[in-house]
Amino acid sequence: MAPLTGIFAVSKPTGITSTTILDHLQHVCRLNKTHSLVQGVLSLDGSKRAKRGLVYIAEGRLGFSTATLDCTGSLVDTAPTEHITKDLLLKALDVFKGEIEQTPPLTLISDIAIRLGTVGHMTDLLRVEQSGYKLGGDATLEMGDCEDIDKVNSAIQAGNIIWDKSLEEVTTSNASE
Numbered sequence: 001m002a003p004l005t006g007i008f009a010v011s012k013p014t015g016i017t018s019t020t021i022l023d024h025l026q027h028v029c030r031l032n033k034t035h036s037l038v039q040g041v042l043s044l045d046g047s048k049r050a051k052r053g054l055v056y057i058a059e060g061r062l063g064f065s066t067a068t069l070d071c072t073g074s075l076v077d078t079a080p081t082e083h084i085t086k087d088l089l090l091k092a093l094d095v096f097k098g099e100i101e102q103t104p105p106l107t108l109i110s111d112i113a114i115r116l117g118t119v120g121h122m123t124d125l126l127r128v129e130q131s132g133y134k135l136g137g138d139a140t141l142e143m144g145d146c147e148d149i150d151k152v153n154s155a156i157q158a159g160n161i162i163w164d165k166s167l168e169e170v171t172t173s174n175a176s177e
Contacts, residue, residue, distance in 0.1 A: 012127075055129035058122060060109030065119035069106040079118040092116050 012021060063081040066073030092115040096108070106122055113120030128134060 057126045059124040062120040066121045
């Protein structure tokens with residue numbers, strides 16, 4: 001089996017971790033696990049530079065709190081949201097503007113909700129950029145389950161890889177199709 005070489009990006013769907021993708025690629029890489037709720041760009045690069053240039057869009061639901069602080073947990077609390085205005089929301093968000101040195105924590109929406117006088121939980125976390133790869137950019141690949149690393153290398157070079165969410169097979173397409 002030929003080794004997978006180079007750096008490429010995968011559009012990671014929700015419901016699986018980056019480790020799952022790496023396992024299915026049969027390629028050992030030193031990346032931290034990405035929470036299964038996170039979707040978007042996953043740069044497959046074993047170096048420390050893979051942790052640079054991370055940009056996320058977080059979405060949440062106010063008025064409902066879950067045991068896990070995300071949409072997978074059971075409901076533990078509810079609170080009113082009628083008092084929240086656009087101005088109040090923008091003021092609460094001002095505190096969170098700027099660059100941070102970590103992945104947005106699952107507590108982010110809960111923290112915002114507390115500032116707004118309610119409860120909340122994260123419903124989606126989309127990574128839109130990692131290590132210079134941007135979601136939807138030319139270098140982003142849709143990656144499928146890997147049974148043959150040579151097949152993956154060929155598909156990468158041709159730029160024709162599609163992620164099959166069922167993780168059952170690699171589907172390569174011809175750009176002319």
